[in-house]
Amino acid sequence: MKTSTRFEEKTGFQERVAYHPSIDLRTDFVMVYGIDGSMPTRIREWKEQGYVVHLMTGVSWGEYQNYLYGQVDGRDHWDEAQKNRFGETISHGKDVPYMVPTVAYTNYLTKRIKVAVDAGVEAIHLEEPEFWVEGGYSEAFKREWKIFYKEPWMPPHESVDAQYRASKLKAFLYKRCLDRLCTELKEYAQVKYQRDLRFYVPTHSLINYTQWRIVSPQSQLLSLPTIDGYIAQVWTGTSRTPNVYNGVTKERTFETAYLEYGIMQELARGTERRMWFLHDPIEDNPNYDWDDYKNNYFKTLVASLFHPDVFHYEISPWPNRIFNRSYPSKDGKGKEPIPSSYATSLLIIINALRDFEQDSVEWGGSMDPIGVMLSDTTMFQRNHPEISGEDTSRKYDGTEIEMLKGSKAKELLHWSEFYGLTLPFLKVGIPVRPVQLDNIRRFSSYLNNYQTLILSYEFMKPESPDIHLGLSQWVQNGGCLIYVGDGSDDYHQVREWWNTEGADYANPAEHLFETLGVEHKSVQDIHHVGKGVVSILPTHPKECTQNTQNAQLLKDIVRKSMEVSGQSQVSPKKVWKEKNYLLMKRGPYVISSVMDESINKDPLHLQGLYVDLFDHNLMIRDEVIVQPGNQSLLYDLNYHTVQTDIQVIASSSRIENVANNGNEFEILTKGPQSVPGVSRIRCANKPITIQIDKEQNNYTEMNFDWDVRSNTLLIHYENNPNGVKIKIAF
Template sequence: MTSKAQVRAEWTGFQESRPYGPKYDLRTDFVMVYGISSDLPQRIEGWKKAGYTIHLMTGVSWGEYQDYLYGRFDGREHWDEAQTDRSGNHLLHGKDVPYMVPTIAFAEYLASHIKLAIDYGVEAIHLEEPEFWAASGYSEAFKREWLNYYGEDWIPPHSSPDAQYRASKLKAAMYYRALDRLCSQMKEYSLVTYGRTVRFYVPTHSLINYTQWRIISPEALLVSMPGCDGFIAQIWTGTARTPNVYKGLRRERTFETAYLEYGIMQELTRGTGREMWFLHDPIEDNPRYSWSDYRKNYRSTVVASLLHPEVKKYEVCPWPRRVFEGSYPTEDGQGKETIPGDYATVLLTVMNMLRDMHNHEEEAKASDYTSGVGLCLSNSAMYQRGDVVLGEEQLGDAVKYDGTSSAEELDDKQKELLDWSAFYGLALPLVKAGIPLRPVQLDNILTFPGYLDGYRVLLLSYEFMKPEHPGIHQSIGQWVREGGILIYVGDGSDPFHSVSEWWNRENSRRSYSRPEEHLFESLGLGRSPEEGEHAVGSGSVLFFKENPAVLSRTDEGAVRVRNAVKRSLEIRGETVDYKESSTLHIRRGPYVITHVLDETEADRAVVIEGMFIDLFEADLPVRRSVELKAGEDSLLYDLNYSAQEQGESGILASSSRIRDELADANKLSFVSESPEHVTVSTRLRVPSEPSRVTAGEQAATFEYDGESGTVLVRYPGVPEGIVVSVEY
């Protein structure tokens, strides 16, 4: 029987639906063979021969499941289980590929295919993207599920906030049921049949993205699922470039959005022992951008992810074949081109650097920045993003935005429906001020004792989400009484306050018109305190009676948010700890990671002094100083750090996977593995200028930098490995 302790290290991996190919063999620890088609055994065998640990990934809400849809699986057609909007249209991921209502029958269908993957020997299963569109809820299958779940006839979700909220809760519960059933059933099958433990993971978008894109998913519910071993945080340019509003301007803010998305995913598993991989994508699902656009946004997402040091595992690329063999528009839009050689080299440098990240802890002092500030976010934010009829307002067409096209292609009404300014109105003013704000998974407060330890200030609003249990308020109350400062922002205008929930049930001993009334009462402030500051035990509550969306519209709104945090620290006697910065940055071992914020008053360049290798450049240049303009990112290797740690010689950075490193007084050799037809760059520290460098049987080009005592070697990539020898 295989125990977790026996599992090979899996720091980096990627997913691919195509058979093995040397041009996109990224030399990571594992590969997720995608899809459960008939050629699965052959695809598994190809990647296994290349030395990979094999996982399987398949869609749990969509896929090539036509045999199920058309009745070839069990003799009954299942198109009634396709997610359907109020106009009767199926919500599709492609031709004959609908998003599915996760019925028990559909779960059994998926189980029949997953059994085959287990039979073929895969070590882990990834059931990706449990997604139920907020615009759906009108199929016959969903109506049946409503009747079984609520014990009453289905109500059209758009008919009221309560109907929409209840429909969304049911959607999340259904996907939880499907995943729980699959994970536990298939784990038992593997143990009974083979005496082997199979791990189950859920690759999922962030709670922030799903809420903004109007998608329902289990998210925080999955942390309590016994059969779920962890997650992949599916965050990339396509999710992070979704426009949001700051100081009244709606535009793409890829870095800031990605930073918040990775943050909520780190919080999802913090302290749980569950595994988490952060995903990056060198391109995105929308194929209409140029390589320079992809490159800039990729840098932003990588840097945003590295600013969250509790996660040290990465999916370095989904679909590497489309990256290394695909063609995308040229800068002038007149044609298409494959990946530029220097970008391919940079990508592989970053991917191999990510595999080293687990060896290094964050090296920073809390006094370096304003720490301990969190913004609460709950699963329920997804539940109130669907369409509803309010008074005489007429509904437009249902919106289904998934990042495969530009948000700018939507009309004004659709852009408005994608707006989520109530959240961003509280979040962006702090991130833009260089305050490392953490989204706090509100649902975890009850599940994990001490979850709020380490937070000094919390921002909370029920204008874009609701507390799903009254016990949350008891935990917040205890945290405040012990010295925490709670900033509550809300005017009670959200129509979803009226949904039938625990705070307003008629048979309840105490009924509240809005959930914050219960919060305030739990804090000893009565149901309707005045605006302003209120002492509670050793802590305080700052109450602002306005909708947080308003704060996103003006400079003054952003200033109010920052001043509230500053005042909170003053109350704690920690005024000196409030610091604003033009950067968000971190050091993790030798790696110096920096983003320079834009849309600030100064928007000035930042200069980093020292001696670094620039990991975002193909030739790994040595820099004595690095100047970054507003909105730019850097990923640097500090040579002074490595000199202290590594001594006279050693490999510092490479766009390849290195193994079998050997060194003596006159020679350093190693084996370098990298995709075929990619130029590999490797920079080494050496005791003196090399006299000869070879890669395989050929002489390799090299450049010596005397001041840093390093040499850059460049040679062709070979997946199975090429022996590189450096003689002094």
């Protein structure tokens, strides 16, 4: 494992409670949550423990009752709460509505957050700028509509055009809010303290917001120089949202998480913005048992590691609820705290995650990822006049299954248009990754990492015609573009650039084909454009989730297009090979996931010499068998690394220091109270003795296990946030 300083901010967590040794996870930074009266004290306590301290607070909701009830400026602000078409307030809790981000509300947040700047935080995280799709009926929103569109407000549920325009406005309002707030506070920090202040936006993925029917600025924030990055809030709660594959509706946690993390990587790739991937060893739902939490955590964790351009992680929200609370026992007869084995496994993973910035990255036995284009506008098409009144009029967060009353509503909420373009590949081990369509116009080289792209405008729209100029140039330079769509989407008729101000295209795809110089016919066809290829599949993408025949039709045209373009003959890596697993190597780390619902039910056999990072005893394995539906995370002991006398391979503690004192090494470990300490250490030779300092400078000899095959030792001890010194003598 590489050593890193805390100022690299590789790992962190958010927490609303005060410092306690049981949640001293020894990450690089901590995000103190909330701006109540205890905030300055909490900031000071975490700083005293050596953490880089940030602040996190909600931007669309929070404990802002003094603003709502007029105690700030003498005016009641409940007219700024988000409301649905029935006049009901959309709430996050009692007296905690989701807000319309007016200028007055933005000014209020700015003033409140100044207290955190005064308390000395290094960065501020403005969490979840969210506007619900069924919102848009409050008086504040009607006022904003008139200002923005210069026309009377239109009820969003009455037409697809009104829905689309309402959603565009919702995204703009939160972009405006963040721009004003971050700009003023950055200037405040510079003027008063001569200090650089950073701002980040923790946000669900574009995929989840679309499926849960929420609008947020997402990629629009890249145009704001005051926004320094994001946290990808992907966890089991989002990734368990059901979707459809081969006509079957169910949770597909790994596959959904893989796609969610993928679009979040692509959101910031190629920019100077920081991206942290969130993991959650539990989730917001307190009704599962520990085995369920662990299995789904492993799925989301491994899913995130298949996207190697990101190597910063929020390792947990709310560690207090993980390490200090109880959850249902498996027999259903009570509750139990976290098993020590799971707690140790979590700490092993948390400490390993600081080491995932690796120069060597290799997909195992497969070609490079195929890109599937996604735009922020996917969030703008998440309601329809035919169903808005009966089936999806209330807030839906992906878990409220009783909300799915009608077949049309279920079809909308499953969002099969997107999953139809991704799951057919992912399920057969063909790496696929969502790609941010909007970034084509922002960054000229954005598509350079991709040779094959899939695009459909049946569930999203291009925000600008110059996106097509970028796509055309990419194709002419040798790219392979597959367009999937039949032109049936009602949202093609919204008032937008392709049908206003003299333009007269039936849909934006017509403009795309014109830009490419391709004659569009309603038949499947492949065209040569410059050095590249454009293929057309005239079917609706949601059909590809219904059965294997439609999924195969999509795979066939992609494979054939790649063959025609010559991609499959560039190198052995480009050979199309369907299998039931994904495998990636990031330096010495081997990441794998075996699919169910795939071409076979065979397990994946990995042979070599590995440390099992999911095992709380860090077992050495010469063969690892991964069954369908399962994942693995291994350290390859045969991977070539710089030879040293001693190397910590994995540990449930943070290794603060390794000192060489001739024939003796001293290691300083730190970890949270009550979580067992375990370390696997590679040595040039078997040690003579190992001693541990249980009291200050009072060393006693300890037992250790020596593995001859790997030249590694295994030691067990009690973690201590104040540090444990271990001496290894040769």
